[in-house]
Amino acid sequence: DQQVKQNSPSLSVQEGRISILNCDYTNSMFDYFLWYKKYPAEGPTFLISISSIKDKNEDGRFTVFLNKSAKHLSLHIVPSQPGDSAVYFCAARGGSNYKLTFGKGTLLTVNP
Amino acid sequence: EPEVTQTPSHQVTQMGQEVILRCVPISNHLYFYWYRQILGQKVEFLVSFYNNEISEKSEIFDDQFSVERPDGSNFTLKIRSTKLEDSAMYFCASPLGGASEDTQYFGPGTRLTVL
Numbered sequence: 001d002q003q004v005k006q007n008s009p010s011l012s013v014q015e016g017r018i019s020i021l022n023c024d025y026t027n028s029m030f031d032y033f034l035w036y037k038k039y040p041a042e043g044p045t046f047l048i049s050i051s052s053i054k055d056k057n058e059d060g061r062f063t064v065f066l067n068k069s070a071k072h073l074s075l076h077i078v079p080s081q082p083g084d085s086a087v088y089f090c091a092a093r094g095g096s097n098y099k100l101t102f103g104k105g106t107l108l109t110v111n112p
Numbered sequence: 113e114p115e116v117t118q119t120p121s122h123q124v125t126q127m128g129q130e131v132i133l134r135c136v137p138i139s140n141h142l143y144f145y146w147y148r149q150i151l152g153q154k155v156e157f158l159v160s161f162y163n164n165e166i167s168e169k170s171e172i173f174d175d176q177f178s179v180e181r182p183d184g185s186n187f188t189l190k191i192r193s194t195k196l197e198d199s200a201m202y203f204c205a206s207p208l209g210g211a212s213e214d215t216q217y218f219g220p221g222t223r224l225t226v227l
Contacts, residue, residue, distance in 0.1 A: 034215065043116075043203050043218035044155065089155060098207075099145065099168060100216060102155040 003027045004092050006103035014111055019077040021106050023090030026071065030092040034100070035064060035075045038087045047088075048075070080110045116206050116219035124225045125194055133189045133222045137206030145205040145216060146179065146189050148172070155203070161187065194226045 005024045013019045023033075031052040036044035050057040050064045050073065057064050063076045077084055087107050091100040117136045125131050137144045146158040159169040161179050178190045191198055201221040207214035 036218075041201075041221070041223070043118075043220045046215055046217060049215060091155075098216075099157040099160055099170075100147070100155075100205075101157070104154040 002103075003030075004090055004101050004103040006088075006090055006106050008106050009104070010107040010109070012109045012111060013080050015082055016079045019075075019080045019084065019108055019110065021075040021077075021088050021090075021108065023073045023075075023103055024071055025073075025092050027092070027094060027101070028071075029094035030101075031094050032092065033064070033066060033073050034091045034093075035062075036089045036091060036102075037084075038089060038105070044089060077108075080108075082110045082112050084108060085110050116204060116217055118202075118204055118219040118222050120222060121220065122223045122225070124227065127196055127226055128193050131191050131194055131224060133191075133202050133224070135187045135189070135204030135219055136185055137187060137204065137219075138208065138217065143207050144187055147203045147205060147218075148200040149203070149221075150197075150200045158189070158202075191224075194224075196226050199224055199226045 003026050034049040035047045037047050038044045048059050048062045048064050050066050055066050061077055066073045087105040089105045090103040093100050119134045123131055142163045145160045147155050148158055149155045157170050159173045159179055160167045164181050176192050180188050201223050203218045203221045205216040205218045207216055
């Protein structure tokens, strides 16, 4: 039961270009969404989040867009840097239940 | 980045043995969560814990699992009789502000290998 889907297992971009990572969800109860970055053998590192009352949230090079009607969110990284190379997880939660439901992740590779 | 620590970083055990994984969440917080990630798969919720009680648990969290707060700062996840399929990375997470709705920050994880 994949309530949070990241359909692209990998993405490769050139340094300086934009990286766009996508995430879809099926559970209408989700009202808060997060992106985490993960390196091998480390824990997920929080990047940015967005509440369902917004459609955009920006933090430096990272911007998250939320399209509630399409149940779709995306993470934009611009400009991309080699240090951004990692697995990016989309996560969601909803209602009074604060547990996170994760997607399977997208491996981003930024080439110098 | 708020610090959540976990020990050990790597635990190797024989099938059927008990293991205890430890977590020190962000200071003085009453909420914490355990998740796991089997190699190549997504991060999955195991259990949430508030003020010395389980607040929610997943289907994965069966009778072989238990969580405790043995003292004021440490939390433990115990697996009583490990199975091969318990091999995974186990992460604890703590909400930044201490409230359940705050962003969860993750520890570095414990890699559990069951032989």
